[in-house]
Amino acid sequence: MATLDRQSATTFALSLNPDRAAFTLLAASIVAFALAQLDLWPRNGFWIDEYFSLWASDPALPFGELLSERIAPDTNPPLYFSLLALVRPFVEAPRLAFLILNIAAIALAATFVFVRGRRAGMSAAALLAIALFIVSGPVLYYAPEGRAYLLGLCAAFAIAWSAASVTESRAQPVDLRWFAALGALAALSHVFAALFAGAFAAGVAIEGLIKRRFDLVRAAFVLGGSATAVFGVWLVFALPHMSNVAWIEFSVTSVREALWYVRQLTFGHVLIAVAVVAFLTFSARRREMRPHLRIFAVGMSLFAVLPVLASFFTPLVTGRYWLIGAPAIVVLAALALRAELRAAAAGGPDSRPATATAAFGAASMLAASTFSFVNVQAFMEAKPVWRGTPLVAPLLGDCAPGAVHVWENHLYATASGAPDSTFRDASRPDTPLLSASDCPVLGWAEHVRRGDDFTLIASDAELLSLLRIAVPPEDVRIVRHSSGFVVLSADATEGGR
Incomplete structure (x- = not known):
């Protein structure tokens, strides 16, 4: 009976591994995403930030005038507003224009992750990460939103995946052009996306030094350098307008509220957050996970701490900004699930514990998506909509x-x-x-x-x-x-x- 149970567990694990199963899961996630957006559509309304986006992308004005007079003189990088200005002449309904642009960003990020994952021999893990990403609370909430947060989430997703996949690509030369492009894209998307690029560049660099892999160090230098250079150029234009972020408060209470916001939209409930963190921590017993955990620990620590330190001079900590780092959890969870499923499929005495751990991790991520969506609905209805x-x-x-x-x-x-x-x-x-x-x-x-x-x-x-x-x-x-x-x-x- 024990042998039969072990074989059943192994068969179950194997059934989850192939690309076909991953594609099936991705298809289910796409359907769930579509249903979620249909549910959110009547709950949504326009608020001040979205009206600013409409003002900055007014199709009645030439693009050059928009860029010089409305987009550039702002504390937000210009990419989102510029793309929206290019979309709106073809899509009359503003909310639909927001959604189309954001879905296009998700599709591009997903394509990038899958292509890079396949080249690194990680196609199933890439598909799993994409599936988890598109049904994550932050993506579901910001997909219909007319702001740059979804673009920042997509940039962070691509960067987190690149940081993971480059550590497993020993047999292939690292294409530095992608890291340069990602750094620039992040810096043009959102301030915290640029910070995410720099933080994960530091994580990759440290891992490269530990493993004496100077290809990782070069990739990290290009990623961080590109983000820093582009961010620096943009900052020259943004500094005269820093009073635009005067609404952000910095206090112990405001930091707690920001953390609460991230937890509510990423995990849905504190117990689910504990379960996901426990699953990721437990994955450290898998040798293949340790480089990823080191990179992500450094990256997420810097991403969390640096804004707090900067806020002693200019307040920057707010939940919406910190939420841009949430895709790192998704990528790390996908890698941890892959590691457990591999161990389960290998047979031996670790097969059943690995299967149980994978099931626990999958259940935790499913719960996070489900309960965070309940919060997404509540947050959407609580937006300070211009009801007048x-x-x-x-x-x-x-x-x-x-x-x-x-x-x-x-x-x-x-x-x-x-x-x-x-x-x-x-x-x-x-x-x-x-x-x-x-x-x-x-x-x-x-x-x-x-x-x-x-x-x-x-x-x-x-x-x-x-x-x-x-x-x-x-x-x-x-x-x-x-x-x-x-x-x-x-x-x-x-x-x-």
Whole structure:
């Protein structure tokens, strides 16, 4: 009976190893990704960062003007906005343009990982990593999002895989061009993607020195050097605009909140995080995993610690930024699963424990994907969406210039489709009081950051004062939501005058 059980375990492990099984798993992941996006579509809405992306990629303006006047003068690298500007003339619906661009990025990253994996003799592991990546919480959440985070996740995925595959490619010369391209791509995608490239370059370099493999040292130098050089050029343009990140706070509480955010979207629950970390730690007993664990330990440690140190000078720590490093967990888990399945397939006394360990690891990653998606749904519904947009946009057709007082930012025209001249910034001290207007919309404020639930608990008089509207409260109707409000004339009707 023991022999039969061992043979059954080995047969089970073998059935999971071939490329055909990996392709089947990948197909299932693609279906799960599609179903997840269908579920998230009606839950989603536009918030300030996405309206900025639409403003920066306005198809009505020439690309050169967008690049010089809207994309370059920002604290975000230019690649995402530039690509979005190229996509939007062909895709009218903004949310669909976001999704198409992000799916294209996922497809390119997946193709890169598979091609490089096949050349390194790791095709099944590559397919497994891709399958885990596309159903991971961060990817599911940011795939429909109109920001650069998904692009950063894809860059980190490709870099983490390259760091893993290059250590197993002794028989083949290292193609340094790919490492140069990855470093540049990361630096142009997101600040933390550039940091990820540098951190993993350090991990690969240390592993190269330990093993006296100077091909690894050269690859690390090219990856880190490329990311640093391109990041440095971009930083010259970004430094004058560093006040744009003044919203980031740095405190013990903010760091804890960032870690909580990463845990919720990567693992779904603290117990699942413990299970995944335990599985990865236990994989160190496999000799083939030790180089990967050393590289990833160095890379992830630097990726976590350096932003904290930098935040003593300029706050940088936020959950969305740190989340860009999450693909490292996916890649390491795929490698650990491969190691356990190999041991199970080899037979011998370790076959059954290896099969059990692989099953535990697979179950942990499945649980992480499932429970993180529950959090994705909740996070999507909790976004600070501009809920005033569908109310205001139909009412602005005949409004005179300066008729609507708004709060602090320049994106109200992008959100509503009305001319810029319709709006007047009430946060400016030289803005006169609005005492009368023929426009059914007197005021509009979104992304109001004045403490928890300010827009819900403040009095009508306080909200009118905030927008410098000197009209008796009984002559207006104020529509509130958690991060904004709209001031309508008392006789205004939704959808028209």
